[in-house]
Amino acid sequence: MALKTNPAALHDTYLRWEREKRSPYFPVIESNHENSVSTNMHDSLLMFGSCDYLGLSQEPALKAAAVDAIHRFGTNTYAAQLTCGHTRLHRDIETRLQSLTGMPAAIMFPSGMTASIAAISTLANEDDVVISDRLSHVCLFMGSQLSGARLRTFPHNSMRRLEAILRESSDRRRRVIMVDGLYSADGDYAPLDEIVALAERYDAKVVVDEAHSFGVVGPNGLGAADIFGVLDRIDMVVGTMSKGMGSIGGFILTSEEHERELRYMAPTYTSSRGSAPAVAGATLASLQALETQGEQLRERLAENTAFVTRRLREAGFNLLNTRSHIVPVVIGDEDRTVDVVNWLMDNGIMVSTFTYPHVPVGSGRLRIGVSSRHTTDECQFLVDNLVRAKQKFSF
Structure with missing residues (x-):
């Protein structure tokens, strides 16, 4: 039924x-x-x-780092980050994310969902249009609603329809395209090379949610944008520590201008405490693990994935168009x-x-x-x- x-x-x-x-x-x-x-x-x-x-949540180094962070900073941060700040661990995570990706700036959020909501609601307002793939994660739509911008959607991965909407939205102050890098229910990727090309042609911003891809795919493990070679042409990359990184939390990689705007203006940042010290300790250790073990872990993941998908397809299962x-x-x-x-x-x-x-x-x-x-x-x-x-x- x-x-x-x-x-x-x-x-x-x-x-x-x-x-x-x-x-x-x-x-x-x-x-x-x-x-x-x-x-x-x-x-x-x-x-x-x-x-x-990548199995990092069970990595002994992450567990030890979490315990050590509790001993150094306790179990909580004092108040909202705007007024009482966050720990050195949080700042070190942002610095390491920025240096790892080569993006101009990074800002850490309590969760991937709060990061996604902040990205759209800060970047767009009622004078703008947000254009989303219909299969984008719900948090991106929530951010769009909070922004007050007009929301338009296009069929999944339809570049023809995306271009038509961009052409029709030339009267808006700003056009913001939002997509998932890797779609969590279907397992396929957004064609980010085509999306970025269209954004540049029609003077649009691009926000990519890399929740299921950061740390896990790409030649450098930096997500779908890394696969398509367009990381430096994307305006905001949203990510999470709760999947490939084996911890909890979210982040945004963006320009220095947008980073300062987010830090002072995004309610999900200014009115929220930073991640607990234990979480920050584990996250910092996971970034270190990605630098030293990431390539080996990604290779093993690819082998396991190929094994499972090949045998399931041979047995006649419908796996949609997953490539991940x-x-x-x-x-x-x-x-x-x-x-x-x-x-x-x-x-x-x-x-x-x-x-x-x-x-x-x-x-x-x-x-x-x-x-x-x-x-x-x-x-x-x-x-x-x-x-x-x-x-x-x-x-």
Whole structure:
């Protein structure tokens, strides 16, 4: 039975899954060991639902850095960063991000979501137009709404439609294009070389959310913009520490002018405390790990991803057009998707469950999060069980 698109029906569906004890959402993690977790419902699940793509959250150096930061600075910062500042760790993270990427300036936020909201809401106002891919992350749309700018969208990766909107918006003070570098539900990339070329032709700004790509892809591990060789031609790069970097927090890479504007004017920065010292300590250690181990970790991730996607495609799975470590397994019907997820957990595997409104109605899917820490045997165990699930549930 497909979900209806009105909020009341959506809520009723999620409640029905809870009443039927079928809901895969909000599992309680009791403990973890290497690539497995224990939950309130299952003793041991092989984790294939995580966004910890390089496995850095389990790196001993990050754990030790977090503990050391607590000893140095306590468990919290004093007040809003505007008035009481942040620690030396926070400033060192910004300095290292700037030097690592070659961007003029970097500013750290408490989360990737607050960074994305700040980017758009600070860059645009009611005299502007924000032009977004329809599959961009919800936080970019939230920032657009706060900005007061007119919002226009184009079909996913349609450069023809993007150019038409740019041409039609010449009367606006500023045109801001916002896209994800790597799309979190489909696993494909924005054609950033084409987007940047159009932006330069029509005098537009470009904001790219690299949440799922920074640290993980590109010749230097700097995300989708690194793959397309356009990092120095993008106005704002938004990133997060909560995925490839194994920590928590967000950041924006931009010009010095925009950085000062964000630091004084973005409410999600000025009215929020900085990340806890433990988080900052782990983040700084993760940046160090990316410099020393990043290439090796990315190579291993690419090998695991190729192994899983090749075997799943050979078995007839619909993986959309993924070209990355995000592997969507499309099932379609939402109830069937939930049944498959529960069956996988009963057989020792945890994956992420994507149903409406996170993906369109009728396109329910599993999102497989491949990690560089997975062994070949673990990847094969995943494939074998997905093949069994496909046969059992006929998708």
